[in-house]
Structure formats: C-alpha cells, structure tokens
Amino acid sequence: MTTKKGILYLQSGGPTAVINSSLFGVIEEAKKHPEISVIAGARFGMDGVFKKDFVDLRKEDPAELKLLLQTPGAVLGSCRRKLPEDENDPVFATVLSTLHEKAIGTVLINGGNDSMDAVAKLASFFKRSHEDIRVIGIPKTIDNDLALTDHCPGYASAALHVMNLVSMVVVDSKAYTNGKVILVEIMGRNAGWLTASADLLPTDERPDLIYLPETAFDEERFLNRVQEIYAKKHCVVVVLSEGVNVPRQKDGMKDAFGHPVLEGISSYLGNQIMSRLNIGVHAMQLSLPQRADPAFVSKVDRKEAIECGRRAVRFALAGKTGQMVALKRITSRPYRVSYVLVPAAEIANQEKRVPTAWIVDDTKMSSAFRTYLAPLVSDIVPIRFEKGIFCITHLRLKKLL
Amino acid sequence: MTTKKGILYLQSGGPTAVINSSLFGVIEEAKKHPEISVIAGARFGMDGVFKKDFVDLRKEDPAELKLLLQTPGAVLGSCRRKLPEDENDPVFATVLSTLHEKAIGTVLINGGNDSMDAVAKLASFFKRSHEDIRVIGIPKTIDNDLALTDHCPGYASAALHVMNLVSMVVVDSKAYTNGKVILVEIMGRNAGWLTASADLLPTDERPDLIYLPETAFDEERFLNRVQEIYAKKHCVVVVLSEGVNVPRQKDGMKDAFGHPVLEGISSYLGNQIMSRLNIGVHAMQLSLPQRADPAFVSKVDRKEAIECGRRAVRFALAGKTGQMVALKRITSRPYRVSYVLVPAAEIANQEKRVPTAWIVDDTKMSSAFRTYLAPLVSDIVPIRFEKGIFCITHLRLKKLL
Numbered sequence: 001m002t003t004k005k006g007i008l009y010l011q012s013g014g015p016t017a018v019i020n021s022s023l024f025g026v027i028e029e030a031k032k033h034p035e036i037s038v039i040a041g042a043r044f045g046m047d048g049v050f051k052k053d054f055v056d057l058r059k060e061d062p063a064e065l066k067l068l069l070q071t072p073g074a075v076l077g078s079c080r081r082k083l084p085e086d087e088n089d090p091v092f093a094t095v096l097s098t099l100h101e102k103a104i105g106t107v108l109i110n111g112g113n114d115s116m117d118a119v120a121k122l123a124s125f126f127k128r129s130h131e132d133i134r135v136i137g138i139p140k141t142i143d144n145d146l147a148l149t150d151h152c153p154g155y156a157s158a159a160l161h162v163m164n165l166v167s168m169v170v171v172d173s174k175a176y177t178n179g180k181v182i183l184v185e186i187m188g189r190n191a192g193w194l195t196a197s198a199d200l201l202p203t204d205e206r207p208d209l210i211y212l213p214e215t216a217f218d219e220e221r222f223l224n225r226v227q228e229i230y231a232k233k234h235c236v237v238v239v240l241s242e243g244v245n246v247p248r249q250k251d252g253m254k255d256a257f258g259h260p261v262l263e264g265i266s267s268y269l270g271n272q273i274m275s276r277l278n279i280g281v282h283a284m285q286l287s288l289p290q291r292a293d294p295a296f297v298s299k300v301d302r303k304e305a306i307e308c309g310r311r312a313v314r315f316a317l318a319g320k321t322g323q324m325v326a327l328k329r330i331t332s333r334p335y336r337v338s339y340v341l342v343p344a345a346e347i348a349n350q351e352k353r354v355p356t357a358w359i360v361d362d363t364k365m366s367s368a369f370r371t372y373l374a375p376l377v378s379d380i381v382p383i384r385f386e387k388g389i390f391c392i393t394h395l396r397l398k399k400l401l
Numbered sequence: 402m403t404t405k406k407g408i409l410y411l412q413s414g415g416p417t418a419v420i421n422s423s424l425f426g427v428i429e430e431a432k433k434h435p436e437i438s439v440i441a442g443a444r445f446g447m448d449g450v451f452k453k454d455f456v457d458l459r460k461e462d463p464a465e466l467k468l469l470l471q472t473p474g475a476v477l478g479s480c481r482r483k484l485p486e487d488e489n490d491p492v493f494a495t496v497l498s499t500l501h502e503k504a505i506g507t508v509l510i511n512g513g514n515d516s517m518d519a520v521a522k523l524a525s526f527f528k529r530s531h532e533d534i535r536v537i538g539i540p541k542t543i544d545n546d547l548a549l550t551d552h553c554p555g556y557a558s559a560a561l562h563v564m565n566l567v568s569m570v571v572v573d574s575k576a577y578t579n580g581k582v583i584l585v586e587i588m589g590r591n592a593g594w595l596t597a598s599a600d601l602l603p604t605d606e607r608p609d610l611i612y613l614p615e616t617a618f619d620e621e622r623f624l625n626r627v628q629e630i631y632a633k634k635h636c637v638v639v640v641l642s643e644g645v646n647v648p649r650q651k652d653g654m655k656d657a658f659g660h661p662v663l664e665g666i667s668s669y670l671g672n673q674i675m676s677r678l679n680i681g682v683h684a685m686q687l688s689l690p691q692r693a694d695p696a697f698v699s700k701v702d703r704k705e706a707i708e709c710g711r712r713a714v715r716f717a718l719a720g721k722t723g724q725m726v727a728l729k730r731i732t733s734r735p736y737r738v739s740y741v742l743v744p745a746a747e748i749a750n751q752e753k754r755v756p757t758a759w760i761v762d763d764t765k766m767s768s769a770f771r772t773y774l775a776p777l778v779s780d781i782v783p784i785r786f787e788k789g790i791f792c793i794t795h796l797r798l799k800k801l802l
Contacts, residue, residue: 015576073575164790165690169690171473176479177445177478284686284688285685288583288683295696295697298789377788385780387780
C-alpha cells in the first residue's frame with residue numbers, strides 16, 4: 001500500500017545535540033528503499049505542514065548531510081504546537097489533504113511527549129478515516145523523561161555536557177582557599193536525570209551536593225548543609241535541577257519598578273545563602289548549551305539517534321503506525337539494546353522521573369543509577385573544526401515540488 | 402650569582418584554560434639548566450609564601466606534567482592578595498628570609514595586573530636590599546586587559562570558548578519562528594575583548610547585537626534596537642560584556658525580604674525587555690567555564706603560554722628583574738610574535754581596553770580588530786578524554802624539603 005509513497009519527517013520541541021543525527025538516519029535509510037518516492041522535511045515542524053512548507057531532502061549534498069551529525073539545533077526548524085483533542089476538528093482533514101497532495105504515506109515525528117501526542121492523534125485519525133498513512137515517533141529529549149523507553153536520544157550527550165562543565169567548575173574552584181558557594185542549575189524540567197549525571201564524575205571532580213526534583217526540598221536543611229561543608233572546605237559546589245521545588249521562591253523577586261523578574265532556582269537559593277549565611281555565591285545556569293554542545297556528543301547517543309531514525313523508516317514500511325521507536329536495554333555490561341515499538345498514546349502526557357530508590361542522599365546516587373548511565377556516556381565523538389569553530393551543515397533546503 | 406639557586410613559581414588571580422601550560426613551560430625550561438637547584442611551587446600563590454607551603458616540582462611524573470596542558474584551574478592554587486605599598490612593611494623582610502631559607506634566587510609570578518604589582522614591589526625591595534633575587538612576571542588573564550603586551554595568554558582560549566558557545570546559541574535559536582531575545586553575558590571586567598570575539602563568527606552563526614563596555618550604553622536605544630530586530634526576525638541574540646555600564650541598574654533588585662540580590666547585566670536588561678517590550682527573554686551568563694574549558698583551547702594560546710613560562714626562566718637566568726614577559730606582534734599574516742620584557746610597574750593598575758576605533762557600531766567590529774584576533778583563534782588543540790570526561794593531571798605536590 002505504501003509503495004510509491006513518500007516520507008515526511010518533522011522536528012518538534014526543543015533541539016538536542018543529536019536530533020539532526022536522527023534526521024541523518026531517516027534520510028540514509030529512506031534512500032535505500034526504492035519504493036519511497038519522496039523524502040520530504042517540514043520546515044518548523046507541524047507549522048510547516050499547515051503552511052505546506054516542505055523541503056526535498058533528496059536534493060542535499062552527501063557531505064553536508066554528514067555534517068548533520070555535529071550540527072546542533074533543529075536544522076529543519078521546530079515548533080511547539082499541540083493538536084486538538086477532537087478528531088473532528090478540521091485541522092486533521094487539512095493535514096490529510098496536504099499529505100495526499102504531496103503523496104506522503106509515512107509521517108515521522110521526532111520529538112518528546114507532545115510530539116508523541118501528535119503521533120497518536122494523527123495515527124488514530126488516519127485509521128478511522130481508512131487512510132493507509134503510517135505515523136511513527138522518533139524519541140528525542142535531553143530531559144530523558146519519556147516513558148516506555150530505557151532512555152532517550154539526546155540525554156547522554158546533554159549528560160556529557162553537564163558532566164564536563166561541572167568538572168570544569170569543580171577543578172576551577174580548587175584554585176582558592178577561600179572560595180564561594182557555586183550553584184550550578186541544570187535543565188531537565190521535572191526530572192533529575194541530567195543533574196544526577198554529575199554523580200558519575202571522578203572523585204576529585206564531583207560536586208559536594210546534588211539536588212533532584214524527585215525528592216522533597218527542605219530549604220533550612222539545604223542552608224545547614226551548605227554552611228557545614230563551607231566551614232570544612234571553604235568552597236561548596238552544588239548541582240541542582242531547575243525543577244527542584246522551593247515553595248518560598250513563589251514569594252518572588254521584583255525589580256526597581258515592582259515588576260516580577262526572571263529568576264531561576266540557583267538565583268533564588270544564591271540570594272538566600274548570601275543574605276542568611278553571609279557567604280559569597282556564584283550562581284550559574286548551564287542554560288542552552290546543554291542541548292546544543294557538539295563538543296561533548298556521546299558516541300552511543302549519536303549512534304542510537306541515527307538508528308532510531310533508520311528504524312522509524314523501516315517500521316513504517318512494515319506497516320506500523322501510532323507507535324514510537326523505543327530503546328530496550330538487554331544488558332548493561334556489555335551494553336546492548338534492542339529497538340522496539342511502544343504505543344505513542346501511552347507516552348504522551350507522561351513523565352518518567354528518576355526512581356527515588358536510585359537517590360541515596362544529597363551527595364550521591366545509587367550504584368543502580370551508575371550502572372544505568374555509565375554505558376551511555378562512556379565516550380565522546382571527535383568533531384570537525386574550522387578556524388577554531390565547530391563546523392555546521394549548510395543544507396540547500398530546496399522547496400519540494 | 403644565581404648559580405646553584407632555586408626558582409619559585411606562583412599562580413595568582415583567576416585561573417585561565419592555559420595558566421597550567423605556563424607552569425609546564427617553567428618546569429620544562431628549568432630542568433634544562435643544571436645551575437637551577439630547586440624548582441619550587443607555592444601553594445595558593447603569595448599565601449603559600451607566607452605559610453612556607455612549597456612543593457617540589459622536580460618530583461612530578463612527566464606524564465602528569467604533560468596533562469597540565471589540558472587541566473583547567475590553577476593546579477598549585479591561587480589567591481588574590483595585594484602587597485603593601487610601604488617597602489618598610491615587615492612583610493617584605495619575611496618574604497626575603499623565606500626565600501633565603503629555601504635557596505630561591507628567582508621568583509616567577511603568573512598572573513594579571515595585581516600580580517605585576519607584586520613583581521614590581523618585590524623586585525624593587527630586593528634591589529634596594531642589595532639582594533640578587535630576580536622577579537619576573539608571566540602574563541595571564543582571559544580579560545586581555547594587560548598593558549604593554551599585544552595580548553595575554555588565556556585570552557584566545559576564552560575567546561574560542563565564547564565564540565563556540567555563542568555559535569551554539571545562535572544555531573539553536575534558529576529552530577523556532579517565534580523565538581525569544583537571548584542575552585549572553587560575557588566576562589572581561591571593564592574590557593570588551595572577550596565579547597568582541599563573537600564578531601569573528603561565520604555570518605550565520607553571528608549574534609545580532611554586540612555591546613562592549615568601551616562605548617556609552619543607551620538603554621532606550623538598546624530597547625529600540627531589540628524591538629526593531631525582533632519585529633523582523635522574531636529572535637534576537639545579543640552578546641554583552643559584564644562591564645557594560647547601565648546607570649539605572651544601580652536602583653537594584655530586592656528579594657521578598659528586601660535584600661539586594663545577585664544581578665548581572667543580562668538579568669537586569671532581560672527584565673527590562675520583558676516588562677517594557679513584552680517579549681520573552683532568555684538571559685544567560687557564560688560564567689566560569691569561560692576560563693576553564695579545555696575543549697576549546699587555542700593552539701596559539703597554549704603554545705604562547707608555555708613559551709612565556711620558558712622565557713621567564715631564561716630572562717631570570719640572564720639577570721633580568723622587575724619585568725613581565727610580553728608578546729610583541731611582528732606581523733599578523735603570517736602570524737609572528739617575539740617575546741620581550743616590559744616593566745611590571747607600568748602594567749600594574751592599568752587596564753588596556755578595546756580601542757573605540759575598532760568598534761564600528763552595535764553590530765560589528767572593524768577589520769583591524771578581526772586582523773588582530775583571527776590568528777590567535779585559528780585552531781583548537783585536540784585533548785584526551787577518558788570515559789567521556791576530559792583528563793586532568795594528578796600531581797603529587799610533594800612538600801619541598
């Protein structure tokens with residue numbers, strides 16, 4: 001049925017360091033199958049579908065495609081858009097007519113929770129409309145919070161960024177006998193997967209304290225812990241998830257004009273330490289580079305991101321739909337995974353958080369967590385630089401005719 | 402006179418990605434000269450001199466010394482301590498007696514402005530006391546604000562960190578059609594050298610706006626520029642120096658308890674954009690990794706940092722004192738420099754800022770600036786990783802007997 005039909009690929013949600021590696025996998029795999037007529041990419045995700053803004057991915061230079069493997073961002077453009085709950089909403093019919101017009105028989109959506117919601121809704125609509133259009137999800141998130149998969153492409157590279165940056169901060173902090181409290185705020189929304197990665201650093205590069213959103217945060221206890229360690233070492237490095245829940249923070253901060261202001265958890269807690277403990281603070285957020293650093297891309301992560309793209313194409317050709325490609329761990333030592341399908345509808349609107357049993361206390365994670373993460377971050381991939389700057393791809397992005 | 406006398410090396414001020422490369426150069430050069438009896442390092446800079454806390458740098462494993470080249474921080478420890486203005490202060494006599502005790506005939510201080518102040522004061526005191534103890538400065542600062550030298554070891558590597566990180570942010574920001582204003586706050590104290598480096602990025606990786614502390618900052622004009630560019634592109638990336646002078650910021654921000662709070666320029670301006678233009682903002686500070694990232698070390702920078710260390714040893718052996726090793730540019734294309742001596746007293750308490758003639762407007766630097774910086778950041782050095790984390794040295798740091 002899908003013979004002579006095209007593939008449409010979409011990027012969705014926030015970029016990761018390897019989302020473009022999944023795109024690479026999709027293109028490479030699709031080219032192997034002569035029955036695939038069109039390999040299209042939507043510009044800016046679902047927005048591109050509504051605007052019929054598609055590019056012809058067959059028209060790209062192979063050398064530039066190779067550079068997708070080290071290009072951060074989402075090269076086709078992304079968006080955050082939720083499809084309506086009501087399948088009778090005209091939006092679905094519009095999408096269908098556009099896909100017909102472009103002879104698309106497969107839609108691949110590369111994203112996180114919300115994207116899997118779109119996979120489930122589109123697949124269900126096409127089924128109900130008796131249309132043989134397959135919709136497969138390709139996982140992606142640095143937060144590692146997708147259910148039903150062992151881990152997510154994007155997570156391990158972000159973890160290596162976090163680990164290397166925290167190591168820099170710890171090593172740098174040893175220069176002084178009379179240091180500060182350094183607060184390093186790490187992404188991850190409501191899950192502490194990224195923050196927890198700092199636990200795997202070698203002993204003399206580890207932070208002193210690690211706070212995840214999965215456990216209750218007690219501000220008084222936190223201040224006591226900081227004071228205690230500072231008294232001993234004259235320097236404290238704390239890593240903490242952006243999602244750590246500090247009830248008092250809600251009182252908020254105001255600028256000179258009384259407007260509420262931008263404030264991260266590190267800034268809030270930094271101000272508490274300064275005003276209540278009278279200790280100097282350096283508050284920092286690792287910010288956007290966590291999802292965009294090509295210098296610390298994990299070898300396993302890149303390989304799996306490519307492979308998830310490839311498998312998505314093959315699963316669609318095999319007639320699967322409404323599912324997401326997931327990683328199933330077979331063994332950790334040696335590290336082996338298989339690629340399976342899981343129902344997209346069960347992933348949407350769910351968050352997988354760090355099991356509390358894996359959190360020993362505010363200084364360390366369990367050995368189960370270490371066994372889980374270690375094989376994912378065992379190695380980085382060397383990348384190409386030109387004049388000191390990492391090379392990025394320059395795709396043609398020719399309009400699909 | 403200095404035959405059979407020892408060398409003492411100190412690290413001072415904030416670390417850079419290559420300060421340990423200068424230490425490497427000092428040790429390698431000193432070992433070549435049989436007349437040098439002792440190669441000592443002070444723990445935590447001048448503090449170590451007062452505490453007689455010295456390590457024997459001859460006792461280190463050559464493989465670990467090699468890893469100094471990619472180890473951030475200041476491995477011997479540093480401090481920020483100004484020597485008294487009065488040469489009759491007993492502090493100077495104390496230092497002298499300690500140096501006698503340890504048979505030290507040469508003191509090398511690796512640091513910035515304040516360190517050159519120490520070089521000048523100690524050299525002057527020793528001369529006045531008719532003591533043949535030579536004091537030479539080895540330059541180091543990411544801020545590039547030392548006078549009398551073409552540039553400073555540490556600057557180019559920090560610039561490559563800034564350039565690569567800004568590129569990541571710009572590439573990442575292209576993922577959305579409806580983006581934010583991203584404010585990237587960059588170190589450099591009162592000088593814009595580091596911020597200006599973003600000007601050298603390839604066209605599609607450049608920020609939209611560049612603000613240095615060397616030109617007057619007009620907040621209203623800034624907000625207009627941001628609004629103008631946002632209306633056109635729906636995304637604006639601004640790089641700005643921490644030293645940009647915003648008078649209204651002095652009004653300050655307060656937490657819920659009325660305490661003044663930590664606030665960088667990016668956070669202050671971010672709040673202005675949100676409240677006055679009603680545009681979403683992502684404010685980030687590149688923070689400590691600017692001076693501690695081994696992944697973007699400049700080849701030229703590392704080489705020059707090593708060479709400054711070597712030259713300091715040779716200049717001291719040749720009887721020079723009270724001077725700093727400086728880089729003198731001969732030509733930019735091809736890039737050639739010579740190593741000269743300049744009076745430490747003339748560097749202390751001076752700041753070299755970016756010439757305003759090199760600042761074209763708030764979007765670009767002049768070609769003179771580009772010619773200046775380009776050869777310094779032309780290439781990065783690949784480094785060793787183990788289990789995904791950059792390797793650091795593990796020195797023995799054996800007490801000097």
